[in-house]
């Protein structure tokens with residue numbers, strides 16, 4: 001028999017298994033490893049156990065069991081988060097609670113343009129099931145084959161379609177949440193309009209698991225946009241990309257669904273990841289935009305894109321352009337965007353950012369930040385790209401591959417500091433869409449105004465006074481009162 005004094009984690013494992021049953025509790029270190037490692041494999045941790053509930057009632061039992069044992073809970077969806085929000089940081093006192101087995105679609109209601117789904121549904125599988133009913137769920141991001149809707153809600157995920165459909169927050173109609181005291185907040189309504197006082201579900205969206213466990217979500221659907229036109233264009237500058245964006249919003253009747261800017265280096269990086277990737281135009285324009293216009297019904301999307309591009313080329317805003325003439329060609333254009341990410345990963349550890357500034361300030365911000373980083377760190381390369389329509393820039397910094405690992409880590413730290421200084425001058429956000437997690441909490445904390453800190457502390461203390469939910473994530477500054 002193991003003593004609680006000498007092996008508290010071992011004792012807790014035994015107790016969790018006896019309280020919740022073997023089926024719900026993983027304790028084997030090898031089996032737990034994938035839940036305790038971040039997406040990039042940069043950080044490896046451990047946990048007392050991984051709990052894998054199959055139902056909302058199971059989640060309630062898990063929460064009550066952990067409370068009884070004084071264990072904290074780190075909720076986890078697809079574990080694709082990029083800020084270490086779903087990875088434990090106190091292995092002896094925390095369990096991971098994975099929603100992966102709660103993946104049922106409770107209802108797709110074509111007439112009400114809504115669906116009710118469990119938190120563990122993989123985003124892509126959800127989108128496919130909804131598409132099979134002739135409907136569309138617009139949330140779309142690079143991790144959609146692995147991330148889960150509860151994780152998307154908890155990070156208020158963005159992605160490529162935000163400019164038309166909004167962040168996840170704007171796609172959520174209702175939530176079911178298991179609270180830190182084991183009670184259930186049942187807010188799974190599918191009402192479009194409900195102004196009965198403060199909208200409590202908003203508290204849990206973007207909370208990164210610090211206030212409760214999202215177990216089910218009701219979401220908004222739209223008609224499936226069965227016509228999609230995708231184009232890649234080359235431009236003389238990022239300023240021209242912003243001009244193009246404004247013009248597209250107007251000329252395309254707000255039917256634009258994606259607008260991503262990329263530097264010429266995108267092609268080199270994409271080819272490093274996917275060597276035979278076809279590229280339909282010269283690769284030496286100063287800036288590129290990948291844009292998509294989509295719609296359903298009587299509108300002719302192909303004609304709209306064609307006429308729009310002819311107009312902006314005539315006016316000299318766009319220097320060159322290629323419209324995909326098949327789904328396969330459109331897919332290849334998107335592969336440039338995805339391959340660019342993979343290519344950066346292939347060059348080893350690097351500084352990744354996810355910041356936002358007002359749309360009109362994007363060109364000045366990118367120019368100033370890149371210059372400051374080049375001047376201070378000439379052996380680094382900047383790669384700036386992003387969902388430019390939302391003012392969201394990923395300004396990443398790749399240290400020279402010649403540098404030893406420790407030096408690369410120093411460059412990452414230095415470049416992040418410089419970037420944040422420039423960002424502060426532009427009054428931007430250090431997290432446009434990935435959240436705070438554990439990675440950005442110090443930078444978040446350092447910039448938190450007093451009133452916001454007071455309100456966040458009051459909310460956390462009101463809902464989770466015993467700090468059961470994801471301590472160390474996002475709201476690290478809060479202490480037990």
Ligand SMILES: Cc1cc2nc3c(=O)[nH]c(=O)nc-3n(C[C@H](O)[C@H](O)[C@H](O)COP(=O)(O)OP(=O)(O)OC[C@H]3O[C@@H](n4cnc5c(N)ncnc54)[C@H](O)[C@@H]3O)c2cc1C
Nearest residue numbers: 077078079080081085142148150151152157158159209214
């Ligand atoms: C290749 C790639 C591309 C990406 N692109 C984008 C992008 O374009 N836009 C974007 O916004 N993000 C992007 N991300 C980040 C990530 O995919 C999103 O943050 C996603 O929403 C996380 O979902 P998940 O299920 O993987 O959550 P996890 O990583 O498992 O968890 C994320 C956070 O939510 C909490 N959480 C998870 N599930 C629950 C729940 N049911 N209840 C309460 N808390 C919970 C966790 O504790 C953690 O704090 C990308 C990631 C990768 C790897």
